[in-house]
Amino acid sequence: MTEKIKILMIDDHPMIIEGYQNTLQFTKKESQELLINIANNCDEAVAFMDKSVRDERPYDMLFVDISLPPSSDGRMNSGEDLAEYARKVLPDAKIVILTMFNESFRIHNIIKNINPEGFLIKSDLTSSELASAFQAVLNNPPFYSGTVNSHIRKTISSDIVIDEKNRKILHLLSQGIKTKNLATHLDMSLSAVEKRKKQLKELFSVEDGQDETLLNEARKKGFV
Template sequence: MEETIRILMTDDHPIIIEGYQNTLLATKKESQNLIIDIANNCDQSIAFMNKSIEEENPYQILFMDISLPPSSDGTITSGEDLSKFAREILPDAKIIILTMFNEPFRIHNIIKEINPEGFVVKSDLTSRELASAFQAVVNNPPFYSTTVTSYLRKTHASEIEIDDKDRKILYLLSQGIKTKSLTKHLGISTSSVEKRKKQLKEIFSITDGQDETLLSEAKKLGFL
């Protein structure tokens, strides 16, 4: 029996998205009929989603790139925002995130904020990986690519629990942001930043008090 699957792919690189489309059509099961729409920006993607709801024929699978330019009204600033919007208006759709970002902080945030049924870091991407991700998400989600799985394994194996602000402090420090500049990125006072950094050094058992040692240990344990 034929199964029709309605798919929306959103990516601002037409050549890349054409490759995704060709891969899915070439590797689909014989029983699958894929109807694929393509959006190159947030506005097009939102219009397609709204139209599918109006026509009472909603998408079942959404492929979302994270690096997208903002929507024209400025309310959607990235693929992350677009995915959250999709979760609200298409609650039954399964989301597959495709992203260049491979830093643990970004991976953690995407899982926490969106909890996608599929999550593929583009550096892991091959035609086979994309085909596997699609079939897994259709039949038995979730599907995480190698980089995402490795991050999850590392952080789950670690006994260390830190909150989102602490993760952001580690991430910003690793990007070369100085301590005195962290306050404007985090919206907390300098003394709060210093207190959190001190606690992080205790949590990660840093004895020399150096930021470099803290970052090195956090990286070893999968937090960076």
């Protein structure tokens, strides 16, 4: 009995997609037949998804790269937006996120917003890991790569609870954004930002009040 698996791969680097495709075709089980479509940008991906819904042949799995050029109408700015769209129109499809980002903030954001069945960091990725991830996501999700798991473990083992806004403050500070400019990035007043920074320094037991010390402590705990 052949199992037909319909897959959409979204990445703007044709060589990378070719590698994924070859790996999956080469390592799939004999009983599996893979029907793979390829999209190189947000517009193509949305068109494929919408067509699969119209044809009543929805995708079983999507491989989504996070760094993609925005869609022509400006509604989609990244693979993250695409994955959120896929969750709405293809509720049964399994989503595998592939990304070069390995910052704690991005990883947590993606898990929170998309809760993907697979999450792979490209720099960790080998052919055998991709093959294992594919079968695991099909049969027994989720499958997260080593870097993702270690970020999750670090954050869980730390008893510090940090909300979305505070994570963003840490992320922006780590990007070198000055405190006075944080307010515009976060759509908050400067005094609200200062208050949150003070809380963060207390949480992380920063004695000297320096942003650099705060970032070092946050890094150790896997928040940056």
